[in-house]
Amino acid sequence: MRLLKLVPDDTNIKFLKWRVPFFVVSGLLIAASWALVLTQGLNLGVDFVGGQMIRTTFTQEAEAPVSEMRDSIASLGYGDPIIQRYGAPNEASIRMKLPEGAESKPELANEMAEKITSRLKADHPDVRIDGVDSVSGKVSGELFRTGILSLLFAMIAISIYIWIRFEWQFGAGALFALFHDVSLTLGMFAVTQLEFDLNIVAAILTIIGYSLNDTIVVYDRIRENLKKFRKMPVPELLDLSVNETLARTVMTSLTLLIALIPLLLFGPASLFGMTAAIVLGIFVGTYSSVYMAAPILVWAGVRSDSFVPTESSIERQERIARGEV
Numbered sequence: 359m360r361l362l363k364l365v366p367d368d369t370n371i372k373f374l375k376w377r378v379p380f381f382v383v384s385g386l387l388i389a390a391s392w393a394l395v396l397t398q399g400l401n402l403g404v405d406f407v408g409g410q411m412i413r414t415t416f417t418q419e420a421e422a423p424v425s426e427m428r429d430s431i432a433s434l435g436y437g438d439p440i441i442q443r444y445g446a447p448n449e450a451s452i453r454m455k456l457p458e459g460a461e462s463k464p465e466l467a468n469e470m471a472e473k474i475t476s477r478l479k480a481d482h483p484d485v486r487i488d489g490v491d492s493v494s495g496k497v498s499g500e501l502f503r504t505g506i507l508s509l510l511f512a513m514i515a516i517s518i519y520i521w522i523r524f525e526w527q528f529g530a531g532a533l534f535a536l537f538h539d540v541s542l543t544l545g546m547f548a549v550t551q552l553e554f555d556l557n558i559v560a561a562i563l564t565i566i567g568y569s570l571n572d573t574i575v576v577y578d579r580i581r582e583n584l585k586k587f588r589k590m591p592v593p594e595l596l597d598l599s600v601n602e603t604l605a606r607t608v609m610t611s612l613t614l615l616i617a618l619i620p621l622l623l624f625g626p627a628s629l630f631g632m633t634a635a636i637v638l639g640i641f642v643g644t645y646s647s648v649y650m651a652a653p654i655l656v657w658a659g660v661r662s663d664s665f666v667p668t669e670s671s672i673e674r675q676e677r678i679a680r681g682e683v
Contacts, residue, residue, distance in 0.1 A: 369601050374593045377653035391545025398548050403555030404453045406502040411491045412452040418484035422450035505559040527658035532573050535646040539569045542642045557632040565639030572647040579603050596652045611640050
């Protein structure tokens with residue numbers, strides 16, 4: 359069993375020794391991420407910019423030929439389609455961005471839908487077109503704003519919860535760590551120009567949940583040690599707490615990566631962006647729990663007696679009466 363122990367029990371890494379340079383690097387990465395988002399923008403998908411969805415059923419095939427459909431439709435010159443199976447294995451949905459100028463000329467969208475359905479029927483005579491739905495850019499814009507607001511409210515609500523459960527310094531540390539993770543994820547999508555759709559919003563919410571879970575585990579151990587080691591300097595106590603939870607953090611991250619890496623390398627193209635976001639989120643979430651959430655407690659003024667209950671004047675008078683003081 360000792361061969362499976364990736365982190366020895368006597369591990370004593372001085373994480374907070376390098377807190378300032380790591381914090382500076384993280385600050386630069388956050389600034390660069392937002393600069394890229396604001397200058398290059400995100401490659402918004404059909405969910406956020408409008409488009410068309412075509413629902414199909416293959417009546418004589420056990421499964422919808424997704425890869426063949428993707429190559430065939432992409433050759434029409436309208437861009438890469440998002441094709442997913444839904445319902446039965448022989449049912450598939452095709453999502454496409456609206457062509458340039460389709461908002462002012464609806465006939466362009468109709469022409470695109472006709473060409474796609476004609477190509478499908480030519481390649482697969484057994485295909486049945488179950489419906490063609492359009493999503494306007496206005497509706498998609500509202501959906502994008504709603505998605506961004508959901509991320510912001512989730513981060514704020516989580517920070518308030520941690521503030522109530524611990525102290526305000528812990529809530530501020532958790533909020534900054536979450537902001538760091540979300541910023542770097544958005545920066546990755548700005549650099550790579552991978553499609554940013556509702557699946558990615560779900561991935562970012564997953565990252566927030568993972569990062570929060572890791573941060574709370576560290577914070578719980580810090581609170582326990584603050585009560586136990588009242589005379590230990592805070593930086594040393596934080597190092598001790600992080601080292602004590604390191605084995606759990608490494609095993610959790612490694613287990614998730616074992617499941618995600620094959621999906622990233624061999625999974626369907628429609629899930630590549632979502633999987634890539636979660637893989638990145640595991641790394642930045644683990645990093646931020648150590649080098650973002652913990653050091654902020656030092657700068658925010660957490661002391662070794664922060665969780666020692668204060669003695670009221672009545673309790674002190676009772677101790678004096680008993681001769682204990």
